[in-house]
Amino acid sequence: MKMSMKSVITLIAVAAPSFAFAAAYDIDAAHSSADFSVKHMMVSNVKGNFKVKSGTINIDDKDVTKSTVEAVLDATTVNTAEPKRDEHLKSPDFFDTAKYPTITFKSTKVAKAGKDKLKVTGDLTMHGVTKPVVLDVVGPTPEIKDAFGGMRRGVEATTKLNRKEFGLGWNKALEAGGVAVGEDISIVLALELTPKKDAAAAPAAPAAPAAPAAPAAKGTK
Known part of the structure; x- marks a missing residue:
């Protein structure tokens, strides 16, 4: 069955969405936080934070287990x-x-953990040491339009790790027993995401076949 050029172009346009990538987002460092707390003198918790430097999260809403996370x-x-x-x-x-x-x-792995919850396993590198950790994630939220017309999403992640596993071993014994600084660190990441500026919405669709050249008019060379 022969197809007209218009039919071929229409077919390609309909099929193009199947080539779409997962949506890519930048972590908005100015509106994100990385907080931690650790036991101090055996009686209270010291709280602190790091600034989020950068990161990219690729979210596949059709199959969230295909999503990926990188953060600094x-x-x-x-x-x-x-x-x-x-x-x-x-x-x-x-x-x-x-x-x-x-x-x-x-x-390295994303798994569902209930409604709007995920378990994200990955490699954490700190103090020159890389260890696997698991983040308990709530989100990602649906996209919303912010006050300036841009799109945003959010995720929150929590985890707990032992600082000694990353070579952070300093401590000081207390006269009454115990130590000055606890070993376990609780971490909370609150991240706002914006669509990645240089992300392509989809790869280029296959080029349409060229139309056959019109036959030359009689009497011309």
Whole structure:
């Protein structure tokens, strides 16, 4: 059966959505946070944060298990609202930020964990050590339009890790027993996402076949 050129173009246009990639989003660092808390002197929790530096999240809404996450935190920005303590945290006793200025996470697996919940497994690199961790994620939220006409989504992730596994082993024994700094660190990531500026909505569709050349008029060379 012969098809007209118009029919071929129409068929390609209808089929094009099947080539679409998952939607790519940048982490909006200015509207995202990375907070942590750790036991202090066995009696209370010290809370602090790092600035989010950058990151990309690819979200496949049709099959969320195909989604991917990459994020970078700026370890040099560690802040617990106490300058002397912050300088100690930046020193070789802890994060050694002169040598290891960033903390990175790259997902290796995404699994559903209930309505609007995910388990995201990935490699966390901190203080030059890479270990697998699991993030408990709520979201991603549906896209909404912000006050400036842009689109946004959000995710929140929590996890707990042992700092000694990443070589952050400094501590000081207390006279009454116990230690100055707890080993377990609780982490909360609150991320706002915006559509990736350089992301293509879809790969180029196959080029339509060229129309056959019209026969030359009689009497011409």
